[in-house]
Amino acid sequence: MRVLISGCGYVGSALGLLLTAEGHTVFGLRRNTKALPPAIKSISADLSKPLSPDALPPNLDAAVHAVSPGNSKDEAYTLAYTQGPRNLLAALEPQRKTLRFIFVSSTGVYAQKKGEWVDEDSPATPETTSGRRLLEGERLVLGGPFPATVLRLGGIYGPGRTSTIERALRTLRIAPQEDPPRYTNRIHRDDCAGALRHLILLPDPDPLYLGVDHEPATLHTIAEWLAARPDVSPSETGTPARTTPQNGPRGASRSRTNKRCSNARLIHSGYRFLYPTFREGFAALLSETP
Numbered sequence: 042m043r044v045l046i047s048g049c050g051y052v053g054s055a056l057g058l059l060l061t062a063e064g065h066t067v068f069g070l071r072r073n074t075k076a077l078p079p080a081i082k083s084i085s086a087d088l089s090k091p092l093s094p095d096a097l098p099p100n101l102d103a104a105v106h107a108v109s110p111g112n113s114k115d116e117a118y119t120l121a122y123t124q125g126p127r128n129l130l131a132a133l134e135p136q137r138k139t140l141r142f143i144f145v146s147s148t149g150v151y152a153q154k155k156g157e158w159v160d161e162d163s164p165a166t167p168e169t170t171s172g173r174r175l176l177e178g179e180r181l182v183l184g185g186p187f188p189a190t191v192l193r194l195g196g197i198y199g200p201g202r203t204s205t206i207e208r209a210l211r212t213l214r215i216a217p218q219e220d221p222p223r224y225t226n227r228i229h230r231d232d233c234a235g236a237l238r239h240l241i242l243l244p245d246p247d248p249l250y251l252g253v254d255h256e257p258a259t260l261h262t263i264a265e266w267l268a269a270r271p272d273v274s275p276s277e278t279g280t281p282a283r284t285t286p287q288n289g290p291r292g293a294s295r296s297r298t299n300k301r302c303s304n305a306r307l308i309h310s311g312y313r314f315l316y317p318t319f320r321e322g323f324a325a326l327l328s329e330t331p
């Protein structure tokens with residue numbers, strides 16, 4: 042297969058390496074192509090500007106859009122999630138109409154607050170600017186000229202991205218389990234890549250999947266699990282967050298959602314997680330950390 046990954050960064054590069062290892066040809070598009078792994082063919086382009094079809098390789102079988110905004114301004118969200126895909130779709134226009142377009146979105150489109158289970162059929166009525174722009178991007182690609190699939194990812198962690206571990210450790214010094222419990226949802230980078238590969242190769246994918254592991258968990262549950270491990274010392278609980286017990290750990294004030302995202306559709310489609318819960322994923326990260 043010939044696959045284009047636009048926004049070939051943390052997740053995109055992992056996906057690209059997975060596909061090239063299997064013999065597929067992968068093109069990674071980003072502004073700074075020096076950071077791309079050598080196995081991925083580089084395309085230097087800025088999707089904030091219109092792109093010539095000639096800048097893209099011909100005969101693509103799939104395109105994965107995984108551009109992230111560089112900051113939290115609406116302009117950046119618009120660029121990453123609507124303007125960028127619009128420019129990309131326009132440049133892909135001469136390609137075969139069987140090209141499969143996959144848009145990487147986020148569970149941030151769900152505003153549910155009561156800890157309820159959320160799946161692909163749940164209402165997505167985002168209350169944040171990023172969520173609204175993501176939803177616009179999803180609608181754009183699903184209404185576009187190519188068969189499209191959206192993957193809404195939970196919080197991504199993995200090598201070099203351990204902020205959930207650090208936040209969880211801080212909660213131990215702040216407060217007991219929140220009442221009611223406030224759930225977070227996550228996925229390891231390698232499962233992001235694995236799920237995207239699965240959706241590229243799946244014969245007849247649905248338009249929408251949630252990309253989260255099997256277990257929504259509170260930061261406190263994660264913290265307790267970490268604290269019980271012999272390889273996590275109390276000194277690793279870090280600096281206490283500047284917040285009150287009522288507000289919860291740092292970061293909680295940014296998002297007041299409280300939901301449990303279900304991966305049932307992705308599992309039913311045949312995907313098997315490398316890291317089914319935070320336990321396997323964090324254990325692997327802790328064993329890799331010197």
Ligand SMILES: NC(=O)c1ccc[n+]([C@@H]2O[C@H](COP(=O)([O-])OP(=O)(O)OC[C@H]3O[C@@H](n4cnc5c(N)ncnc54)[C@H](OP(=O)(O)O)[C@@H]3O)[C@@H](O)[C@H]2O)c1
Pocket residue numbers: 047048049050051052053070071072073074086087088089106107108109110111120125145146147148193194195196197198
């Ligand atoms: N982080 C999370 O927890 C999370 C959760 C849910 C969903 N997501 C979504 O998952 C996707 C992948 O995330 P990630 O962590 O892999 O992101 P990332 O590491 O930041 O990679 C995104 C890539 O987009 C490229 N990019 C940014 N602006 C661009 C532009 N104007 N033109 C071309 N390329 C551009 C960047 O490279 P250059 O700077 O070199 O251009 C970067 O390599 C994103 O869509 C993100 O929104 C993330």
